[in-house]
Amino acid sequence: MNQNAIKDLLYKMADDQLILGHRNSEWTGFGPLLEEDIAFSSMAQDKVGQSWQLYKILNELGESDPDTVAFMRNAEQFHNSQFVELPNGEYDFSLIRHFLFDTAELIRFQMLAESSFETLANLAKKIKGETKYHSMHANIWIKQLGSATEESISRLQDSLDKSMPYALGMFEVSEFEQELINEGLFAGEEALKAQWKSKVTEVISETSLILPDMESITPVYGGRYGKHTEHLQPLLTEMSEVFNVDPTADW
Amino acid sequence: MLKSLDPRVNRLAIPDDFEAPMAAKEQLDQFETYQSFTQTKEGKPFEHAGTVHAPNEEMAFLFAKEQFSRRGTFCYALCVVKTELILVSEFTDNGQDVYDTFKGNYSGDTSQSFEVFHLLKRGKNHKHIGTVEAKNFEDALLASKETYPRDKPVFNVWIAKSEDILMSDEEDADIWNTLKEKKYRDAMDYKAADRIKAFKAEQG
Numbered sequence: 001m002n003q004n005a006i007k008d009l010l011y012k013m014a015d016d017q018l019i020l021g022h023r024n025s026e027w028t029g030f031g032p033l034l035e036e037d038i039a040f041s042s043m044a045q046d047k048v049g050q051s052w053q054l055y056k057i058l059n060e061l062g063e064s065d066p067d068t069v070a071f072m073r074n075a076e077q078f079h080n081s082q083f084v085e086l087p088n089g090e091y092d093f094s095l096i097r098h099f100l101f102d103t104a105e106l107i108r109f110q111m112l113a114e115s116s117f118e119t120l121a122n123l124a125k126k127i128k129g130e131t132k133y134h135s136m137h138a139n140i141w142i143k144q145l146g147s148a149t150e151e152s153i154s155r156l157q158d159s160l161d162k163s164m165p166y167a168l169g170m171f172e173v174s175e176f177e178q179e180l181i182n183e184g185l186f187a188g189e190e191a192l193k194a195q196w197k198s199k200v201t202e203v204i205s206e207t208s209l210i211l212p213d214m215e216s217i218t219p220v221y222g223g224r225y226g227k228h229t230e231h232l233q234p235l236l237t238e239m240s241e242v243f244n245v246d247p248t249a250d251w
Numbered sequence: 252m253l254k255s256l257d258p259r260v261n262r263l264a265i266p267d268d269f270e271a272p273m274a275a276k277e278q279l280d281q282f283e284t285y286q287s288f289t290q291t292k293e294g295k296p297f298e299h300a301g302t303v304h305a306p307n308e309e310m311a312f313l314f315a316k317e318q319f320s321r322r323g324t325f326c327y328a329l330c331v332v333k334t335e336l337i338l339v340s341e342f343t344d345n346g347q348d349v350y351d352t353f354k355g356n357y358s359g360d361t362s363q364s365f366e367v368f369h370l371l372k373r374g375k376n377h378k379h380i381g382t383v384e385a386k387n388f389e390d391a392l393l394a395s396k397e398t399y400p401r402d403k404p405v406f407n408v409w410i411a412k413s414e415d416i417l418m419s420d421e422e423d424a425d426i427w428n429t430l431k432e433k434k435y436r437d438a439m440d441y442k443a444a445d446r447i448k449a450f451k452a453e454q455g
Contacts, residue, residue, distance in 0.1 A: 026259055030259065033282070033304060034304070035303050035304060035305065035314035035317075035318060036314065038314075038317055038318060039313060039314055039316075039317035039318075042317050042321060043317075046429070046430075049430055050430070053430065126428075126430060127429075127430060128425055128428070129425040129426045129427060129428035129429055130426075130429050130430065132423070132425060132426050133316065133426040136313070136423075136426070137313050140309050140310060140313055141310075141313075144306065144307070144309075144310060238258055
């Protein structure tokens with residue numbers, strides 16, 4: 001197994017989950033209704049939990065322990081897509097991001113359930129239920145607000161248009177893409193993007209929303225190679241604030 | 252600007268003299284409520300779990316799943332029904348069976364299907380007892396009185412039309428298969444006693 005290739009894949013997945021998990025947790029106590037506040041917070045916790053599992057696999061492959069990896073790196077050492085680090089903004093943006101990201105995540109883990117790297121394939125199977133619910137949650141919200149009132153439709157449309165270049169940036173290929181595919185570790189970002197497009201199109205077609213023409217959009221790349229927006233470092237600083245009070249504390 | 256220990260509140264840039272009253276509302280704008288029932292194991296009866304607010308039953312299902320079937324609660328299936336679509340009988344007490352208060356006879360009509368829930372102990376949850384067929388809600392109560400032998404008194408009965416209930420798909424039962432390891436959420440092992448003592452001493 002190509003160690004560098006698999007580590008690169010694990011890092012970008014784990015970093016996506018950790019950063020989006022943290023972003024989504026910023027809604028805790030601020031959600032649009034109590035029930036949704038609880039559901040959204042729970043899913044944010046799931047994401048952090050999943051990132052931890054991925055960091056543990058990295059740890060087994062010789063990387064530092066999960067806490068160190070999560071809390072001690074600087075922005076340029078993170079491999080998450082820029083999409084997940086963008087500030088929450090209004091709930092419409094968070095919902096659209098939740099929908100676009102979690103659709104990709106569900107398919108990614110379905111693909112990884114077939115990975116030749118057994119540890120990862122097993123984890124993918126284990127979290128199938130969590131990712132399924134996350135995607136179900138996103139789809140029902142998009143269908144509801146995507147055809148409810150003039151305001152809800154125009155807000156979602158606006159967020160969808162603004163998100164699309166960043167969402168396409170999630171599929172930035174790795175420098176090890178060919179190795180991953182050849183060794184049967186992961187079928188690759190292009191294959192994932194194709195399935196993602198068809199699922200996103202299917203859900204959007206059941207609403208009054210219009211899917212932007214993806215072919216004419218320039219994806220925002222860079223995140224997978226450590227290039228981030230100015231929003232990531234403040235998030236990391238806040239996230240690791242407690243950890244940095246005493247990095248050696250035994251939790 | 253209003254200063255809070257929560258950076259998220261600071262980011263809202265709320266002015267210090269924020270005293271303007273909230274805009275008056277014409278009327279209550281709460282969503283309608285739905286009752287949720289969970290089944291802990293295949294074959295076990297559904298039991299009332301609680302109430303959620305939602306704009307429709309699909310969203311009620313989403314919310315009920317997170318409110319009532321997480322955190323160590325084993326769940327196999329979940330269903331929701333709009334509160335106003337449930338017929339609630341009178342309550343009895345002191346060992347009196349509520350069924351004894353229903354007068355009349357079951358029509359024998361089987362045109363509609365109803366789900367029956369019993370309250371067997373005050374303070375506990377309603378449990379699903381079974382399905383009866385009848386012509387309307389009152390008839391369903393009488394059908395239920397005939398159908399279910401009771402060795403203990405029932406204090407209250409809920410009846411809902413089977414078609415009004417949104418049930419989880421069997422193929423989606425895996426949404427309750429979550430990662431068991433949740434230690435990352437706990438701070439139980441965090442040893443802070445020394446620092447708390449030092450802090451207290453410092454405060455005098």
